[in-house]
Amino acid sequence: MNKILVFAESKNNEFKSPAFEVVSAGIFLAEKLNFEFSVITVSNAGEDQLKSLGKFGAKEIFSINLEELNSLSGKPGIKYSHSAIASVISNFAKDNGYGIIIISGTAFGKEIAPCVSVKTGYSIVTDIVDLSGIESKMVKRPSYAGKCYTQVKINTDNYVLTIRPNVFKASENPSEPSINKFEAGKLNISGIDFKSCVSEVVVSSGKLDVAEADVIVSGGRGLRGPEHFHLVEELAAALGAATGASRAVVDAGWRPHGEQVGQTGKTVSPSLYVACGISGAIQHLAGMSSSKYIVAINKDKDAPIFQVADYGIVGDVFEILPALTLEINKLKS
Amino acid sequence: MKIAVCVSLVPDSTTKVKVAQTGNEIDDAGVTYIINPYDEFAVEEAVQLKEKNGGEVTVISYGLDKSKEAIKKAYQMGADKGILIKSSSKYFDSYVVARNLADVLKELNPDIIFFGKQSIDFDGSVVPIMTAEILGLPSVNVVTKLEINGNDASAEREIEGGKEIVKFSLPAIIGAQKGLNNPRYPNLKSIMASKSKPIEERQPAYDTNNTEITEMKLPDAKGQGKIFTNGISDVPELVRLLREEAKTI
Numbered sequence: 072m073n074k075i076l077v078f079a080e081s082k083n084n085e086f087k088s089p090a091f092e093v094v095s096a097g098i099f100l101a102e103k104l105n106f107e108f109s110v111i112t113v114s115n116a117g118e119d120q121l122k123s124l125g126k127f128g129a130k131e132i133f134s135i136n137l138e139e140l141n142s143l144s145g146k147p148g149i150k151y152s153h154s155a156i157a158s159v160i161s162n163f164a165k166d167n168g169y170g171i172i173i174i175s176g177t178a179f180g181k182e183i184a185p186c187v188s189v190k191t192g193y194s195i196v197t198d199i200v201d202l203s204g205i206e207s208k209m210v211k212r213p214s215y216a217g218k219c220y221t222q223v224k225i226n227t228d229n230y231v232l233t234i235r236p237n238v239f240k241a242s243e244n245p246s247e248p249s250i251n252k253f254e255a256g257k258l259n260i261s262g263i264d265f266k267s268c269v270s271e272v273v274v275s276s277g278k279l280d281v282a283e284a285d286v287i288v289s290g291g292r293g294l295r296g297p298e299h300f301h302l303v304e305e306l307a308a309a310l311g312a313a314t315g316a317s318r319a320v321v322d323a324g325w326r327p328h329g330e331q332v333g334q335t336g337k338t339v340s341p342s343l344y345v346a347c348g349i350s351g352a353i354q355h356l357a358g359m360s361s362s363k364y365i366v367a368i369n370k371d372k373d374a375p376i377f378q379v380a381d382y383g384i385v386g387d388v389f390e391i392l393p394a395l396t397l398e399i400n401k402l403k404s
Numbered sequence: 405m406k407i408a409v410c411v412s413l414v415p416d417s418t419t420k421v422k423v424a425q426t427g428n429e430i431d432d433a434g435v436t437y438i439i440n441p442y443d444e445f446a447v448e449e450a451v452q453l454k455e456k457n458g459g460e461v462t463v464i465s466y467g468l469d470k471s472k473e474a475i476k477k478a479y480q481m482g483a484d485k486g487i488l489i490k491s492s493s494k495y496f497d498s499y500v501v502a503r504n505l506a507d508v509l510k511e512l513n514p515d516i517i518f519f520g521k522q523s524i525d526f527d528g529s530v531v532p533i534m535t536a537e538i539l540g541l542p543s544v545n546v547v548t549k550l551e552i553n554g555n556d557a558s559a560e561r562e563i564e565g566g567k568e569i570v571k572f573s574l575p576a577i578i579g580a581q582k583g584l585n586n587p588r589y590p591n592l593k594s595i596m597a598s599k600s601k602p603i604e605e606r607q608p609a610y611d612t613n614n615t616e617i618t619e620m621k622l623p624d625a626k627g628q629g630k631i632f633t634n635g636i637s638d639v640p641e642l643v644r645l646l647r648e649e650a651k652t653i
Contacts, residue, residue: 154542154543177564178546178561178562178563178564179563181529181530181545181546182533182545182546182561184530185498185529185530185531185532185533185534185537186533186534186536186537186543188499188530188534189502189534189537189538190537194497194499194614194615195498195499195530195534195615196615197528197529197530198527198528198529209618213527214525214526214527214620215415215419215421215430215524215525215527216417216524216527217623218419218420218421218622218623219421219423219430219620219621219622219623220620220621220622220623221428221526221617221619221620221621222617222618222619222620222621223615223616223617223618224615224616224617224618225614225615226613226614226615226616227614266541266542266543266572267542267543267544267570267571267572267576268570268571268572269568269569269570269571270558270569270570270571271568271569272563272566272567272568272569273566273567273568273569274565274566275565275566275567278565279565280564280565282564283564283565286652310653328548328562328581328582328583329562331582334417334524335417335441335442335524335582336582338527342652343646343650343652343653352418353417353418353419353420354417354418360623360626361623363650363652364646364650364652365629366642366646367629367631372631372633377629377631378626379626379629380629380631381626381629381630381650382629382630382631382632382642382645382646382650383629383630383631383632384631384632384633384635384638384639384642385631385632385633385635386633386634386635386636386638387635390635390636391635391636391639394636394639395639395642395643398639398640398643399643399653402643402647402653
């Protein structure tokens with residue numbers, strides 16, 4: 072009999088969709104495999120916040136207090152340590168017989184999961200988009216930024232999985248969770264587990280990130296210069312969307328790299344992706360073609376972007392973007 | 405300063421992926437292989453450190469014989485020595501790579517080790533951190549800025565909608581993200597010199613894969629979309645479709 076441990080990530084002591092999605096994935100796995108599952112958290116979240124995980128079906132929650140954990144570091148003023156949190160998850164899993172660990176493939180999750188894999192000696196598969204073959208230890212993940220999908224067979228009894236954010240929808244499944252406070256001191260953690268420590272988290276202007284957004288409006292060379300990107304930003308604002316960019320405009324220095332969508336940027340799968348003045352180089356298509364709906368606006372009717380678009384207008388972005396923003400704002404008011 | 409960089413060889417990002425007859429790997433025909441683009445940032449950072457502090461840059465790759473091309477590219481950018489850990493099979497999982505790299509790194513005992521944050525073929529993004537954990541070293545991945553002061557280091561790491569400032573001490577493993585620096589273009593002289601520079605070959609000590617790829621598939625082809633050609637006058641219809649048909653706004 073194996074057990075599943077789900078790591079629910081918190082941000083500023085709140086649980087958000089990545090946490091709810093892994094809980095849903097945990098339930099899915101637990102039912103498929105007929106295994107027990109528990110949730111582990113490392114945060115300063117209060118009881119109410121922890122209970123929010125119950126809304127998505129968490130029944131048994133082990134909560135490790137972050138401040139208490141940090142106090143074991145012997146270093147003052149640290150926010151958190153990826154390596155120490157990885158030790159917490161690994162030691163808790165090993166001590167309590169959890170052979171399957173699920174972590175969200177966020178920036179945070181990607182930093183801790185490989186560490187958990189080595190510490191536990193469990194194998195690892197990252198960025199999973201389909202768990203339906205888990206009874207035969209088969210999982211599906213994209214490769215080449217989404218140009219293809221691979222079925223991966225796991226050959227070990229125990230394993231760590233990271234799941235791609237925004238793919239497994241968090242489904243409500245209310246339950247009254249039992250919240251068990253677990254002392255970090257009982258997990259054999261010491262100063263050497265704090266190999267690297269985050270001293271500061273800097274938020275860039277509160278903008279929505281393409282990796283987290285459900286709607287993305289991206290601009291490319293067709294905008295002709297960074298001074299015209301306000302057209303993209305205005306449409307994004309009207310749609311409540313994140314702003315993205317093609318590699319060409321990032322390399323030209325028009326937009327920051329954090330906005331780049333594609334093979335050397337971010338791979339995204341929002342509900343709606345609006346490509347403005349983007350021709351659709353193969354690297355860009357790889358990074359966004361798994362979006363649910365794609366809208367393309369481009370003056371070249373033969374641009375490859377139209378081959379993946381669900382809807383499109385052949386025309387001038389300088390005319391169409393303001394008209395589209397106006398039309399959407401009208402609708403919303 | 406003793407500096408190491410781990411690199412891999414990957415299909416060029418312009419590659420149109422086709423699945424091979426075997427059904428679980430890509431068709432190599434017509435594919436151009438290049439150094440993993442993120443590894444270029446790693447090599448550049450290593451060479452800049454050497455230029456500043458003196459020392460030596462050793463490049464290590466795990467892979468088939470053709471992975472020497474990635475090492476040669478690093479030579480062209482200013483790396484001094486190269487080691488290929490030669491895999492006998494085409495497929496190897498990330499643990500196999502990390503474990504074999506760790507063996508060589510342990511022996512080299514560098515002051516700092518660079519990787520690209522992920523390779524653009526399997527996009528696993530796990531080898532740098534796994535290698536660090538096997539060696540018991542600190543690691544920071546997705547790094548866009550690095551400052552070193554004696555044995556203390558500070559890195560900026562890209563996260564969703566911002567960055568983390570991470571403190572650690574050397575030796576450590578750094579995973580380079582685009583933005584860390586601007587990789588140099590090799591000049592003709594360095595390209596010529598790289599051709600005759602030797603690459604040491606090693607045999608892997610560990611080759612048990614914990615995972616394997618059983619099938620590779622292209623995404624389902626999309627049907628023809630609704631593309632309008634009347635410009636601005638099509639905007640209301642587009643908005644109607646997004647609202648009523650796609651239900652996304």
